[in-house]
């Protein structure tokens with residue numbers, strides 16, 4: 001084909017219009033020039049409707065997880081919706097104890113969205129996927145009319161392989177177990193809210209968005225009796241611990257003084273009247289393991305760059321009401337409940 | 349920005365707790381009302397009650413802006429949005445307060461009403477400037493702390509000559525509410541709410557100063573200690589109240605000297621009285637009609653008064669018959685006395701306003717304290 005007969009996309013000043021989702025030449029061009037180029041791999045190059053993948057090793061099982069990302073603003077300190085969409089889904093696969101292998105991605109783009117931003121976000125997404133070693137093997141693009149979407153939504157689905165014998169489950173926590181968190185809580189949600197509310201800080205609060213499969217593998221190796229891993233995203237530590245308490249039919253008692261919180265995040269929470277325990281994370285793990293393995297697990301997590309501030313923050317107790325309680329640093333006790341009502345809008 | 353850890357130090361708290369325990373007189377019981385929702389929240393969130401001796405009981409007061417808003421006012425805001433097609437902006441918690449007909453502002457929004465959550469009065473004004481074709485109404489609620497910003501946006505709208513901005517003014521006054529409680533039959537005659545003193549508001553007092561409380565100390569012989577919103581502030585205030593009671597004093601004391609003066613913020617007060625005047629009476633949830641307890645917009649600014657612009661009348665609506673919010677706001681009942689608590693009424697499905705804001709007594713107890721009501725039992 002003669003290159004001259006194709007009008008290249010104006011990636012610098014152009015914007016997405018409805019024709020880019022219309023199934024015609026414009027769409028093919030957008031897919032090839034933006035997505036194909038960034039994610040380039042053997043599966044995408046074939047251009048088929050789906051990706052044909054090898055079967056897992058004998059004894060291994062497949063894990064599938066999916067996650068839709070609607071964060072606003074699209075770019076935030078420490079990341080953007082592109083890398084977030086990769087990390088979020090990889091983490092959902094990783095906390096099952098599985099090795100993430102492949103990603104699928106769907107893009108819903110609002111008419112008028114600047115191509116330059118799209119290119120930037122897709123590049124960030126591709127970089128995150130490459131760094132994690134998890135290729136995006138298939139995808140889909142839809143364009144919606146102006147006003148029907150907020151710039152860009154990205155949904156990703158991840159596939160991973162679960163080794164034989166690995167049985168992590170939210171229902172596995174037992175009274176006496178230790179509760180461990182891999183680092184400071186509330187960073188991601190607060191990075192976004194601080195940006196939205198224009199809070200002034202000496203240094204911007206950065207999202208902790210990161211792919212956690214490396215850290216998860218460390219945890220699995222360090223604690224043979226590991227009951228479960230979770231990534232406390234929306235609703236924060238509080239929501240995830242309540243889910244665990246419900247699933248496992250146990251209570252949990254936290255020690256507030258032991259929970260790591262970045263001082264800037266704490267100050268911003270104070271200002272906005274929020275509790276860091278309710279704020280989303282995108283690069284933290286919660287682990288529950290037998291008390292006897294807790295020390296080794298914390299030490300192992302601390303040895304990984306993403307787990308430096310890992311800490312043992314509480315213990316599982318028998319409680320038919322499945323309450324999550326906390327000994328406050330102040331010396332009292334209170335419950336740590338789910339956040340009621342509308343979550344703070346669109347942080348992941 | 350700096351974290352305020354020094355006001356939450358566990359070791360200091362234990363020291364203060366021990367001091368209070370030493371100072372309470374044997375056989376004597378002390379009941380103190382924390383007027384403000386901010387204090388209610390701090391007490392629950394930090395578990396302050398666990399540190400106080402059993403002889404000291406904290407009674408929650410009506411100082412939660414969302415909680416005292418009567419249904420009729422929320423109905424007005426919903427009518428503005430649904431019937432008059434206005435864009436109504438308000439602070440977050442207000443959206444979930446149940447209104448008549450099974451509606452709330454949030455549900456009205458789902459029916460197509462243009463209702464927006466904002467963080468400050470200035471956001472509402474900015475919205476009006478951005479959308480000149482829309483009528484933007486700021487549903488202004490709150491005590492003396494939120495009043496100066498509302499006054500400011502009304503003045504600004506007047507300066508700009510905006511014709512599409514108005515305010516549904518539901519600002520209320522703290523001293524009037526305290527009077528209403530002290531004058532209520534339960535406190536005056538029956539003595540069913542033995543109140544030995546008040547923890548006075550933190551932020552409100554930075555605006556109005558400590559002077560307005562002198563009346564309660566003198567007239568009603570009730571000690572008042574103005575306190576900050578940190579848990580150590582609350583404990584220090586309790587200690588000061590215990591001392592006043594023991595010594596038979598009834599004075600206004602100021603624990604929050606780092607922010608509150610006798611006169612308050614005179615500039616803010618001047619700004620408020622330029623724009624607002626007293627309403628003859630105003631309906632409060634729980635307290636009923638309270639004379640001279642709220643503000644309305646003065647005649648020179650009438651163009652920005654949503655009640656005038658849209659010809660709104662006020663129709664009072666009774667609360668849910670089983671909801672005890674009224675009695676709770678007067679300090680007569682506690683959340684667990686309500687038979688709807690935790691079963692029909694939860695933060696997800698609030699039946700009354702006290703279950704909405706985290707400063708509300710029911711929501712605070714549900715979210716932070718309900719484990720206390722039920723003995724801990726092992727899973728079967």
Ligand code: SF4
Pocket residue numbers: 670671672673676683686687688689690693694698699700701702703710
């Ligand atoms: S529990 Fe609900 S219905 Fe009962 S008093 Fe509290 S808010 Fe009202």
